[in-house]
Amino acid sequence: MKRITAGIAVLLLLLLGCAQDNPFKADTVVEWEGGNEHPHIEVAGTESGGPGNFQFSDLDPERNGIQDAVILTFDKDIDPSTIAAASFEMIETDPGTGSVQFESISYYPEDRTAVLVGTFSDDTAYLLTVTAGSILDLPGNQLDPNHNALYDGAPWDDRLATFFTGSAVMRDITSPSINSNFPNTGNVGNLTPQPRVLFDNGPMNVSQLNLNNFTLVRTSDSSSVALQVVSATGSELVTVPVNDLSYGTRYTVRLSAQITDSAGNYLDTNNDGYVWPDEPDLVWDFQIIDDGTTHSTPPTLSQADLLPGNTSVRIEFEESLTGDDVVMDDATFIAANIQVTDDIGSIPIVFETGADPGAVNCLLQRIATGTVTLFISCNVADEYGNLFDGNNNGLGGTPGEDDWSGVL
Amino acid sequence: MKILALLVIVISAVTFAQPQTFRSMSTSGLILDDLDRWFSGMLFTQPVPDRLLEAPGIRVYTGLSNLSTGTDLVFDETADTRGSFLLGGSYVPLEASFGLGVLTEFMNERFFDEITLFGPGGSPYLTGEGTVEGTWSEYVDTNGDGTLDSRHTVHETAEARTDSSLTSAGVYGAYEVSETLRLGLGVSYTTNSTEVLDEDDNRSLSIADSNLVTGVETYTLDSSGEGFSKDDRSSIEIALSGTSAVTDMMDIGGMFLFTSISSDISYEAGLSGTEDFLPGEIGVYDIATWSESENYAVSPGGSRFGGGLNMDLRIDENWILEASGGYYTASLSGSSDQYSISLDSSYIVSIASLIDSTIFDMNGSGGTEIDICDDLFSFGTKLTFDPSEGFTVSMGMGFFKHDLSNTVHNESSNTLVETYSDGDVEFADPDDYVSTTTWSQTDETITTESITRISIPVGLEFEVLPKVFARLGASPGFVWESETETTSLIEASPLVTHIVYGDGSEDQFIESPFETIDGTLVETDDNYTEIPYSYGVGYTPNDHIQIDLMGLGDSLNQWRLSATLSF
Numbered sequence: 001m002k003r004i005t006a007g008i009a010v011l012l013l014l015l016l017g018c019a020q021d022n023p024f025k026a027d028t029v030v031e032w033e034g035g036n037e038h039p040h041i042e043v044a045g046t047e048s049g050g051p052g053n054f055q056f057s058d059l060d061p062e063r064n065g066i067q068d069a070v071i072l073t074f075d076k077d078i079d080p081s082t083i084a085a086a087s088f089e090m091i092e093t094d095p096g097t098g099s100v101q102f103e104s105i106s107y108y109p110e111d112r113t114a115v116l117v118g119t120f121s122d123d124t125a126y127l128l129t130v131t132a133g134s135i136l137d138l139p140g141n142q143l144d145p146n147h148n149a150l151y152d153g154a155p156w157d158d159r160l161a162t163f164f165t166g167s168a169v170m171r172d173i174t175s176p177s178i179n180s181n182f183p184n185t186g187n188v189g190n191l192t193p194q195p196r197v198l199f200d201n202g203p204m205n206v207s208q209l210n211l212n213n214f215t216l217v218r219t220s221d222s223s224s225v226a227l228q229v230v231s232a233t234g235s236e237l238v239t240v241p242v243n244d245l246s247y248g249t250r251y252t253v254r255l256s257a258q259i260t261d262s263a264g265n266y267l268d269t270n271n272d273g274y275v276w277p278d279e280p281d282l283v284w285d286f287q288i289i290d291d292g293t294t295h296s297t298p299p300t301l302s303q304a305d306l307l308p309g310n311t312s313v314r315i316e317f318e319e320s321l322t323g324d325d326v327v328m329d330d331a332t333f334i335a336a337n338i339q340v341t342d343d344i345g346s347i348p349i350v351f352e353t354g355a356d357p358g359a360v361n362c363l364l365q366r367i368a369t370g371t372v373t374l375f376i377s378c379n380v381a382d383e384y385g386n387l388f389d390g391n392n393n394g395l396g397g398t399p400g401e402d403d404w405s406g407v408l
Numbered sequence: 409m410k411i412l413a414l415l416v417i418v419i420s421a422v423t424f425a426q427p428q429t430f431r432s433m434s435t436s437g438l439i440l441d442d443l444d445r446w447f448s449g450m451l452f453t454q455p456v457p458d459r460l461l462e463a464p465g466i467r468v469y470t471g472l473s474n475l476s477t478g479t480d481l482v483f484d485e486t487a488d489t490r491g492s493f494l495l496g497g498s499y500v501p502l503e504a505s506f507g508l509g510v511l512t513e514f515m516n517e518r519f520f521d522e523i524t525l526f527g528p529g530g531s532p533y534l535t536g537e538g539t540v541e542g543t544w545s546e547y548v549d550t551n552g553d554g555t556l557d558s559r560h561t562v563h564e565t566a567e568a569r570t571d572s573s574l575t576s577a578g579v580y581g582a583y584e585v586s587e588t589l590r591l592g593l594g595v596s597y598t599t600n601s602t603e604v605l606d607e608d609d610n611r612s613l614s615i616a617d618s619n620l621v622t623g624v625e626t627y628t629l630d631s632s633g634e635g636f637s638k639d640d641r642s643s644i645e646i647a648l649s650g651t652s653a654v655t656d657m658m659d660i661g662g663m664f665l666f667t668s669i670s671s672d673i674s675y676e677a678g679l680s681g682t683e684d685f686l687p688g689e690i691g692v693y694d695i696a697t698w699s700e701s702e703n704y705a706v707s708p709g710g711s712r713f714g715g716g717l718n719m720d721l722r723i724d725e726n727w728i729l730e731a732s733g734g735y736y737t738a739s740l741s742g743s744s745d746q747y748s749i750s751l752d753s754s755y756i757v758s759i760a761s762l763i764d765s766t767i768f769d770m771n772g773s774g775g776t777e778i779d780i781c782d783d784l785f786s787f788g789t790k791l792t793f794d795p796s797e798g799f800t801v802s803m804g805m806g807f808f809k810h811d812l813s814n815t816v817h818n819e820s821s822n823t824l825v826e827t828y829s830d831g832d833v834e835f836a837d838p839d840d841y842v843s844t845t846t847w848s849q850t851d852e853t854i855t856t857e858s859i860t861r862i863s864i865p866v867g868l869e870f871e872v873l874p875k876v877f878a879r880l881g882a883s884p885g886f887v888w889e890s891e892t893e894t895t896s897l898i899e900a901s902p903l904v905t906h907i908v909y910g911d912g913s914e915d916q917f918i919e920s921p922f923e924t925i926d927g928t929l930v931e932t933d934d935n936y937t938e939i940p941y942s943y944g945v946g947y948t949p950n951d952h953i954q955i956d957l958m959g960l961g962d963s964l965n966q967w968r969l970s971a972t973l974s975f
Contacts, residue, residue: 037906037914148912270836280835335692339758345685346694348626365619366558366626367550377761400832403760
């Protein structure tokens, strides 16, 4: 019986040995490519207080000083070899200015967290700088603290964090931003308006709130308009023209992006929370209303309709702000300024003007189907050359902002 | 897939057919004519030039010989006269110790594919070959007022053809060293070229829509593409042979053959076009443009070598026993990193005062490796009984095994960059973005074919009338055939898209689910028996001409004729 059992076992082994192999020569190895998104520090904090807490507390009372750690959590997997002393600079900012050496620096890949252990002094504020370009993720991308998807180098891509013990005051590392700016419409009736800016997250460096960094020009020819400062404080800059402005005239105000707050942080002019190397100046327009001798109020849309049969669109214009009748410049009724699209694509148009000088009929060269959308460019003008005011704020002619579109 | 199709052509460079005489073909390859003896050699595998000495005198193979394919229907006036032609001859002076043979083949032809163009409603309106071109229009009364308001006009061209050419020339010599030993040497050169223009690659399309009332064009589309696949190959072949009379009754011969093969395979295709919804409006856009190209080139090269042995034993005055065996192996391999594909396209549309643009830029590159192996082994014996000048019968047994495999290894990696701008000059515009997508793949296709045949042929030739010989042949056999095609995905990466928006924010996502075909196998395994019959007639009106006929039947159109001159 044993022989029979052994024989069956041998036979089974032989059969298994003869089983057909997988005929496909190679294995499939899926390689995940890409990964070129820049890493960021999602949150900073302390070991004692947790994420978002910046006060050191003593975790080891038996030792002199305050033993705590800085916790930095990244949003991507970091190359552990770049979490090293050379990547971090810690200095005392209040009261001293000396540097601080961390006792240990560790990285925990499972949590994407770096832990920087140190002994800190009481009643002291610290500034941590994660040096630009020092820390890399696994694909080799640098940190991008200013979130512009580029590596800009120092100081733009230095990542700053502040910490304190006791009653020390942390350094201000927040960029100032724009709270509001005035006047900014086309219906300014005062010939001596006060161009002004209100700031958040200051205080501003008042010495920089001067007429070199804040200018007013006539928009049409960029001729300078003299201003004088009414008020320059940590939170606002108020100016006034030296002479009366002119009726029916548009003006452009410019505030330099190169001003800082009192701590030296550059202005965040577009309020996105980050400062880029090419942060733009803050620029806006306003316009003095017409008097009886000027005609600067732009036209705007009164009504637009797709006529029965889907072969024509009628557009009627009116004066912005007032709603008065306007006479349009027929020469600006061209395909570059007025477009109609449907589910197929753009529809060629033949423009037809009639008895109403403030209206135009757009004869569609094929029957529109589906959703019909009308686009009116800010380059449509009235008889005085005033460009179309798509957002009806009294200021026309700004591409994008003064374009109009709507489904008919 | 194009490269696989081209490979079939390359393989034929290794295994191009040998011409056979009608005498051989109509007796199942058992009763050989002069040309079969020295050119088709042992079991039709290699030339044996020393056998030139077996055919004293002059043989001239003209166009009448019908040797190239043997299928020309000379009595059918409607038959296509195109094809290759083979010219040559042999010369062995009487009482001389040397012989010469020359064989050349020429072919130059163009085939046109049938192309159909489709008109309104998808109905075909033109079918033709070569280059076709057509224009059709559709007029519509869009508002039902009894007059036609719009016109839709389509102009289309397409071209498809295949050009082939072949030039082959071989020179063979034989020398009788002694009464018991003769040697032969042959050198041949063959060059072959094929260029294919595919209908899908060589096509143009123009569409123009207009408003008949105002004459305004409302839509245009222009697209054109050109492309070809090309295969150039050449080979140089050297054949050495020798036969020794071991005894008065027995000869033993052998031959060796070496072939050097080179080839160039390439494919190029390009396509470009424009679609415009606002034709004729300067500075206003609703226009898409595209331009793409694809090309690859690979130059496999290799060699074929082999040899064979033969024994002729004259058992007595009327009986001859022959035994032959031959083997050759061929390999071709080549690699290329010249594969590339690029695509540039854009869509630009005017939106009020802004110009919205989306631009695509795709580039791909990679390489192809080809490895082809071709092995053949054959062995056969035959016993020939030749009791008189008017009757010959031969029986034999043959074993034939042919294995062919090719491996194509493809690597490709691609990057697609999409750049979108809404046309304004907004700083840190979150609407604008640059999207980069990458993916790659490496795959391999292995194709194998194997044929094994055991045959028991019999052939006879007998004189039915003075100078007229009837020939019969049958070759019953057992055949085993198998084919496999295996595709394997070696490596693949999914589509990974990384988007950077104008405001600096980033996004990244991966193709999910990422689906792959990891491998496929198509396999056929067949075995069957076959009994191919053949027959023919030979007529020798005088000492200078031999006429052979095959395909004899009720219709004279189907008769095939071969005429060989001898002096």
